[in-house]
Amino acid sequence: MSDFDDDASDLEESPFFVQSLAKGLSVITAMGTQHSQVSLADVARATSLTRATARRLVLTLERLGYVRGTDGLYSLTPKVLELGFSFLGSTSIPEAAQPHLEALSRSVGESTSASLLDGTDIVYVARVSARRTVSLSIDIGTRLPAYATAMGRVLLAALPDRELNEMLAGLTLRQLTERTIRSKDALHAEIDRVREQGWAMVDQEALEIGLLSIAAPVSRAGRVVAAINISSSANRVAAVDLVAEFRAPLLATARAVSAELEHRDLR
Amino acid sequence: MSDFDDDASDLEESPFFVQSLAKGLSVITAMGTQHSQVSLADVARATSLTRATARRLVLTLERLGYVRGTDGLYSLTPKVLELGFSFLGSTSIPEAAQPHLEALSRSVGESTSASLLDGTDIVYVARVSARRTVSLSIDIGTRLPAYATAMGRVLLAALPDRELNEMLAGLTLRQLTERTIRSKDALHAEIDRVREQGWAMVDQEALEIGLLSIAAPVSRAGRVVAAINISSSANRVAAVDLVAEFRAPLLATARAVSAELEHRDLR
Structure with a gap:
């Protein structure tokens, strides 16, 4: 189970909680625990998301340059590092x-x-x-x-x-x-x-x-x-x-x- | 204008593109360019998002531990670093x-x-x-x-x-x-x-x-x-x-x- 699923009922009640942002960030951290390329099925399994949701999130991250894919296998790109260094900039x-x-x-x-x-x-x-x-x-x-x-x-x-x-x-x-x-x-x-x-x-x-x-x-x-x-x-x-x-x-x-x-x- | 707004028409046509994930990531990077705490209005201005959207995204990031807020002023937390290091783990x-x-x-x-x-x-x-x-x-x-x-x-x-x-x-x-x-x-x-x-x-x-x-x-x-x-x-x-x-x-x-x-x- 991913972090935000632990108390999903509570969170889903809040009109302020943006589920797809939380899910997208969980995809990034889940991909970071793998030492190699992963399939959409791997991502879905690691995040407890449906395959369809995992697919939309991974393709969005790919489009934004945070993920790179070849032949159905995906990995994070160094652009993800910049995201992390946002904190150091702040x-x-x-x-x-x-x-x-x-x-x-x-x-x-x-x-x-x-x-x-x-x-x-x-x-x-x-x-x-x-x-x-x-x-x-x-x-x-x-x-x-x-x-x-x-x-x-x-x-x-x-x-x-x-x-x-x-x-x-x-x-x-x-x-x-x-x-x-x-x-x-x-x-x-x-x-x-x-x-x-x-x-x-x-x-x-x-x-x-x-x-x-x-x-x-x-x-x-x-x-x-x-x-x-x-x-x-x-x-x-x-x-x-x-x-x-x-x-x-x-x-x-x-x-x-x-x-x-x-x-x-x-x- | 943020990256993903540049060709919004193209992207909005894609059923696979998750706008709120893209917007949430742009909030993180925008907050990383500030050397101090920022207001929701600052975030909205830096990302070209509406104040209401910026608010939902910032509160979601706060809930997830990536942002910390006091008295209406927000800053990134060191948890954002982990996000970046996902790449090094991968x-x-x-x-x-x-x-x-x-x-x-x-x-x-x-x-x-x-x-x-x-x-x-x-x-x-x-x-x-x-x-x-x-x-x-x-x-x-x-x-x-x-x-x-x-x-x-x-x-x-x-x-x-x-x-x-x-x-x-x-x-x-x-x-x-x-x-x-x-x-x-x-x-x-x-x-x-x-x-x-x-x-x-x-x-x-x-x-x-x-x-x-x-x-x-x-x-x-x-x-x-x-x-x-x-x-x-x-x-x-x-x-x-x-x-x-x-x-x-x-x-x-x-x-x-x-x-x-x-x-x-x-x-």
Whole structure:
């Protein structure tokens, strides 16, 4: 079942909901999960749409240049990428952060990133890889659960109490590594600590054992809008040294990005 | 006027064209050109839709999580990025190329990339930046005119004659730098040369003066599906040295990526 079919009765009652837009977007995401060309029957199956509906949507996407077809087999075109990058065009945060993250990465010799909160996930919007960490595949658009990451905890710490409590209540903590935080009480206490100290450190709780991250908030007009981090390997640096060495340059960079955003808003 | 309104009469005649999908996608791209939140009136103006239609589409996108609204002002959410990355999920080329491009970049100390042909443009689908070239902003999804780039000429050279001639006939050559190729005859001669030698070199014709690139084709099942390149700066290396130094490792990497794609198809 696709997302919008889950509560179709509710949605169909709304005169504002445009079913064919929702269905068309589900066709794009469904085609993105296939590593090869797909038939109209494949699309219909993956989206729970009728074959006739799938056909009209795929042909419309083909006409618009988002899909290419040969001999009844269809695939997405690179034009779909532009659709995604619409988001990056709509926010000045990646552009403002990138040069500062590059300078920070050069100065500390580690990878740096910026991310935003989207629901209960963080989404990477900028990333500078230190050459030595090429093995770890994090790219713009990568999503990770906020609760298990340093950037996520910085962003959760900035939520108003009511919103934070609602989110925590609905959350399921998964053991992403053997060190991922296990209880919501411990998570809440950790978030309180982040609120007090103004930065977060996560020691091998997300992605893979061996990964350390320290993060700080970026503000715009007094509101936290993003987080930036420095990530390193437990093989190279102990958690306590990560904080001692990187906290000051990280906080300075966070202030610089915040100032840059303020400056852009005034232009 | 938005794209699909240009020949609305033609399209409206087709029973297969889903107008509201086309309009919804145009809302996403229009919102991506704004660097801030927009009102429904802004969306209507940018897309040439009525205010009522714009409202239904924006509310549908909000319901689906692609748009976020507060106080009548709307912006895209990072979920839109996922839509774009659908394309990357649908092709195994970036994944197959990335480790080889990283090894190549490390061994030659320059930036490396992979791109696909989309219409008359190349679109970057993988990129490894040598630390020293951070100033130049090329990212996944970046589009450049094929005729002015080395990767583009490799991809044009792989087109059947009829398709190539049709494309060249419809093309307008723009002077991207003072060195960009000026005549279609010269371009055709250059493409013939690329066909013979199996690689292309472009000396400061695209993007900016100072940029050199050498490119080679990647094949899958005997058909060219992508191009990879090494790009460098005219300050560091002369065009003739670029070829002498980098051609062999570039061609070896192109063969390795082609073999990797073949291997994946056989699995």
